[in-house]
Amino acid sequence: MSKDDTLQQVTTNLSDWYLSSRDRLTKASSPVFNAPRTEAIDHFRTLGIPGRGNENYLYTDVQKVFSQPYKRHIDPQKIIFSVEDLFHCDIPELDTELILLVNGWFYNNRPPLQILPNGIIYGSLAEAALRYPDMVKSHYTKYADHSTEGLVALNTAFARDGTFIYIPKNGGNEKAFQIVNILLSTEDLFVQHRNLVIVEEGAVARIVVCDHSLSALQYLTNSVTEIYVGKNAELHYYKLQNEHNLSNQFSSSYIHQERDSRVVFNTVSLHGGIVRNNVFVKLNGQGASNETLGLFLADQNQHVDNYTFVDHAEPDCTSSQNFKGVLDDQATGAFTGRILVRQDAQKTEAYQVNNNILLTDEAQMSTRPQLEIYADDVKCSHGATVGQLDENALFYLRTRGIDSREARLLLMHAFGHEILKQVSVKPLQERLEDLVDKRLRGELSRCNNCPVQCET
Amino acid sequence: MLIIKNLRASIEGNEILKGINLEVKAGEVHAIMGPNGSGKSTLSAILAGRDLYQVTAGEVTFEGENLLDLPPEVRARKGIFLGFQYPVEIPGVSMVNFMRTAVNEVRKFRNLPDLSSSDFLKMMREKKALVEIDSGLTSRSVNEGFSGGEKKRNEIFQMAMLEPKLAILDETDSGLDIDALKTVAYGVNRLKTPQNAIIVITHYQRLLDYIVPDVIHVLYQGRIVKTGGKELAFELEEKGYDWIKEPNREIENE
Numbered sequence: 240m241s242k243d244d245t246l247q248q249v250t251t252n253l254s255d256w257y258l259s260s261r262d263r264l265t266k267a268s269s270p271v272f273n274a275p276r277t278e279a280i281d282h283f284r285t286l287g288i289p290g291r292g293n294e295n296y297l298y299t300d301v302q303k304v305f306s307q308p309y310k311r312h313i314d315p316q317k318i319i320f321s322v323e324d325l326f327h328c329d330i331p332e333l334d335t336e337l338i339l340l341v342n343g344w345f346y347n348n349r350p351p352l353q354i355l356p357n358g359i360i361y362g363s364l365a366e367a368a369l370r371y372p373d374m375v376k377s378h379y380t381k382y383a384d385h386s387t388e389g390l391v392a393l394n395t396a397f398a399r400d401g402t403f404i405y406i407p408k409n410g411g412n413e414k415a416f417q418i419v420n421i422l423l424s425t426e427d428l429f430v431q432h433r434n435l436v437i438v439e440e441g442a443v444a445r446i447v448v449c450d451h452s453l454s455a456l457q458y459l460t461n462s463v464t465e466i467y468v469g470k471n472a473e474l475h476y477y478k479l480q481n482e483h484n485l486s487n488q489f490s491s492s493y494i495h496q497e498r499d500s501r502v503v504f505n506t507v508s509l510h511g512g513i514v515r516n517n518v519f520v521k522l523n524g525q526g527a528s529n530e531t532l533g534l535f536l537a538d539q540n541q542h543v544d545n546y547t548f549v550d551h552a553e554p555d556c557t558s559s560q561n562f563k564g565v566l567d568d569q570a571t572g573a574f575t576g577r578i579l580v581r582q583d584a585q586k587t588e589a590y591q592v593n594n595n596i597l598l599t600d601e602a603q604m605s606t607r608p609q610l611e612i613y614a615d616d617v618k619c620s621h622g623a624t625v626g627q628l629d630e631n632a633l634f635y636l637r638t639r640g641i642d643s644r645e646a647r648l649l650l651m652h653a654f655g656h657e658i659l660k661q662v663s664v665k666p667l668q669e670r671l672e673d674l675v676d677k678r679l680r681g682e683l684s685r686c687n688n689c690p691v692q693c694e695t
Numbered sequence: 696m697l698i699i700k701n702l703r704a705s706i707e708g709n710e711i712l713k714g715i716n717l718e719v720k721a722g723e724v725h726a727i728m729g730p731n732g733s734g735k736s737t738l739s740a741i742l743a744g745r746d747l748y749q750v751t752a753g754e755v756t757f758e759g760e761n762l763l764d765l766p767p768e769v770r771a772r773k774g775i776f777l778g779f780q781y782p783v784e785i786p787g788v789s790m791v792n793f794m795r796t797a798v799n800e801v802r803k804f805r806n807l808p809d810l811s812s813s814d815f816l817k818m819m820r821e822k823k824a825l826v827e828i829d830s831g832l833t834s835r836s837v838n839e840g841f842s843g844g845e846k847k848r849n850e851i852f853q854m855a856m857l858e859p860k861l862a863i864l865d866e867t868d869s870g871l872d873i874d875a876l877k878t879v880a881y882g883v884n885r886l887k888t889p890q891n892a893i894i895v896i897t898h899y900q901r902l903l904d905y906i907v908p909d910v911i912h913v914l915y916q917g918r919i920v921k922t923g924g925k926e927l928a929f930e931l932e933e934k935g936y937d938w939i940k941e942p943n944r945e946i947e948n949e
Contacts, residue, residue, distance in 0.1 A: 629785075632783050634767060634783075635779065635782070635785070635837075636788075637768045638770075638779075639768075639771055639800075640797050640801045640857065642766075642768045649788050649796070650788070652787065653786060653788045656786075656787035657786070
């Protein structure tokens with residue numbers, strides 16, 4: 240069977256699964272989720288799983304990942320373990336508002352929604368859609384376009400739960416929010432979750448997302464996150480992917496920014512099988528700024544593909560993408576950075592850099608800038624490098640008594656530091672530095688004292 | 696301490712060193728002078744272990760041991776230090792982290808335990824004072840954004856931290872104003888003991904006003920063409936390198 244046939248088969252299977260589970264899905268969900276389902280599955284039937292024919296997925300073997308026989312569930316499965324006993328993040332200074340998702344479901348060990356005195360609401364998106372349907376409805380499916388992206392259509396057709404964070408106008412929270420995604424099961428699993436973050440006008444939020452897989456089984460996650468950042472609001476969003484070689488992840492984040500808003504979106508991919516990160520940014524109001532960063536470390540047969548699309552829809556906005564990768568063994572990586580500057584988006588500043596280090600001859604990196612500029616008064620730049628470690632720097636370190644291996648580690652760490660130093664949550668930054676160091680040394684890079692024993 | 700015999704070396708088929716002979720004993724300061732392109736930096740790079748060059752003949756021993764077989768880090772641990780003409784900027788590697796790693800590697804080699812954090816910081820403070828390096832520089836990335844003078848001072852600071860037996864200072868004076876030159880020279884002189892040796896490589900005589908050598912060698916076209924006392928520097932200053940070049944024209948015609 241050819242790859243395209245296989246993908247077609249997967250698309251058909253998933254569509255059939257929808258038909259057979261539609262009644263259960265709609266019965267258990269808020270009308271907010273149910274409203275776009277039919278349209279979404281219709282789009283999915285047409286769009287399908289993106290194959291190699293899809294130019295945006297040229298470098299990622301989607302077929303290989305989706306053709307595995309995963310178990311799929313419409314409802315949450317009973318997980319027999321106490322997450323509270325197993326999991327507490329040990330970064331002592333990282334005192335956060337915790338949201339736990341297990342296999343894509345809000346872990347129901349606390350009220351599904353926390354409502355803080357300052358008006359902040361966070362917890363399960365399913366619950367939020369039932370209790371605050373208007374609030375959810377005004378943003379849900381507004382940014383993630385299920386008419387053009389097959390994976391978004393698939394996620395929307397089946398959406399039932401995920402995380403929800405709401406920061407009211409001019410609000411803010413001393414603590415950061417921490418979303419921990421845990422994969423834990425006794426069977427290979429297909430997981431989808433849907434997340435919504437609303438940062439209202441003038442509000443400030445910091446969000447840390449940690450992805451872990453706890454069982455040494457095959458996983459495929461297809462997640463969609465919609466993020467609304469209102470006028471003059473600010474969001475710092477950090478995503479740490481620390482799964483294992485059998486965990487495949489397709490994550491699509493859609494960031495909608497209004498006037499004078501500021502967003503930093505940073506993805507650190509430490510471990511995973513096939514990882515694809517989509518970040519779509521729409522700068523929808525004058526003076527908005529967006530910084531999208533990423534660091535990935537891949538070895539063995541891992542594959543990390545970062546795709547960014549920044550839409551400069553309004554004038555006077557600034558965007559920058561800075562992605563760095565270190566590839567060892569036979570690992571492969573890809574970066575595509577699309578920047579669209581619309582005709583009216585004068586005085587746009589858009590910058591893009593992608594630097595990569597290949598440690599072996601077999602490692603491979605594909606990098607593609609895609610700039611479409613229709614305005615004439617703009618500053619845009621892009622650059623990409625694929626190279627080795629700096630021999631002069633290596634020699635310099637060695638002449639001070641530092642052996643070759645240690646010198647290489649120092650340089651690789653320094654390479655990644657440029658991305659990590661921009662993490663504004665200090666304890667998280669220190670932990671990331673430590674994790675990256677351990678990862679580069681080939682030591683297990685799980686959080687040191689975390690009782691959750693992530694398999695690798 | 697260091698004995699170089701008939702050392703010949705080339706890069707990409709071009710012979711740069713054409714038979715160097717040199718002996719440096721503990722307690723001595725040697726200066727190697729010469730016009731641009733004479734092979735001064737090549738010699739220092741080969742002594743430090745740079746693998747860009749092929750050694751085609753000759754031998755180098757350091758304390759009786761064949762130096763040429765050793766990787767750069769082992770040479771460093773045995774006590775050889777190269778002060779770079781162009782110190783390398785390494786963004787993201789902090790000076791503190793770099794120096795702690797280096798000092799402890801050298802200590803490990805000498806069967807000494809790692810320095811405690813407080814002892815290490817104390818040592819940093821002392822050595823910083825010695826070379827009058829700005830305290831802020833050591834909290835930054837290695838050489839990143841340092842001025843020319845700061846980079847050179849940082850080289851001497853590293854030398855002070857690592858306490859080498861043989862320090863090779865490659866054009867440490869280039870790009871320095873007279874005040875910076877004095878500070879660097881002062882630092883070097885303070886580090887000089889009867890047990891260690893220093894090779895100062897320079898194009899100009901002026902550094903030798905402050906670091907007074909026991910022996911001066913003039914390197915020209917890959918050979919040491921003159922060796923003498925410190926008065927040789929004055930002669931060079933007065934007559935320029937053409938004076939050396941004249942009687943050596945036959946070398947070019949070889």
